[in-house]
Amino acid sequence: MINFSNSQVLGIIGSPRQSGNTEILVDEVLSGAEGAGAIVKKVILNKLKINPCQACNSCYKTGKCMHDDDMLELLKKMEECDIWVLGTPIYWWGPTAQFKLFLDRWYCPKHQDFKGKRVILVIPFEGGHPKYARHTVGILTDVLDYLNMELIDTILAPGVGSRGAVREKKNIMKKAFEVGQKAIKMSGTT
Numbered sequence: 001m002i003n004f005s006n007s008q009v010l011g012i013i014g015s016p017r018q019s020g021n022t023e024i025l026v027d028e029v030l031s032g033a034e035g036a037g038a039i040v041k042k043v044i045l046n047k048l049k050i051n052p053c054q055a056c057n058s059c060y061k062t063g064k065c066m067h068d069d070d071m072l073e074l075l076k077k078m079e080e081c082d083i084w085v086l087g088t089p090i091y092w093w094g095p096t097a098q099f100k101l102f103l104d105r106w107y108c109p110k111h112q113d114f115k116g117k118r119v120i121l122v123i124p125f126e127g128g129h130p131k132y133a134r135h136t137v138g139i140l141t142d143v144l145d146y147l148n149m150e151l152i153d154t155i156l157a158p159g160v161g162s163r164g165a166v167r168e169k170k171n172i173m174k175k176a177f178e179v180g181q182k183a184i185k186m187s188g189t190t
């Protein structure tokens with residue numbers, strides 16, 4: 001029997017809405033991964049203190065960010081985990097402010113170390129067509145590409161506005177679970 005228990009998966013929730021559509025979907029991906037033997041962890045960006053990048057280039061000069069905040073601990077978790085499940089709802093065609101603050105802090109050159117990390121994107125939104133997610137998908141796929149990271153899959157959930165509405169989208173819930181499961185089963189890192 002193959003042992004998949006070495007893979008670590010980190011879910012990162014970019015929505016401020018607790019038990020909202022993003023969290024429900026990320027949890028579903030994590031359940032699939034955990035069922036396949038992974039160790040899973042979850043962070044909610046809205047509960048962390050993450051300051052905005054000041055473009056001071058301190059990280060380029062000293063290798064250290066000028067901010068001493070929760071991003072330091074989060075970066076350690078990110079480094080430990082092979083697979084990240086990055087979830088953000090669409091706010092005005094883009095990711096949430098919480099998610100963008102987090103993303104801007106990937107600027108430090110040390111984050112070239114993200115190379116080879118594997119990512120699942122989770123993006124719920126109220127509009128009924130995938131086009132409403134195109135800018136957010138564009139930003140995130142370009143960033144992953146730029147940092148030589150691997151996109152495993154993207155879970156889009158159009159047509160979900162109210163808290164928990166995604167539970168009614170059985171196909172999307174199923175896909176989320178299966179993507180988490182497959183990411184571990186197909187993982188060469190285990």
Ligand SMILES: Cc1cc2nc3c(=O)[nH]c(=O)nc-3n(C[C@H](O)[C@H](O)[C@H](O)COP(=O)(O)O)c2cc1C
Pocket residue numbers: 015016017019020021022023089090091092093094124125126127128132160161162163164
């Ligand atoms: C400030 C704000 C802006 C939003 N902008 C968009 C938008 O541009 N397009 C869209 O389809 N939905 C938009 N929505 C709806 C959310 O994407 C949707 O309710 C989503 O399911 C929220 O996910 P959550 O439950 O994880 O917070 C917006 C919601 C808020 C609060």
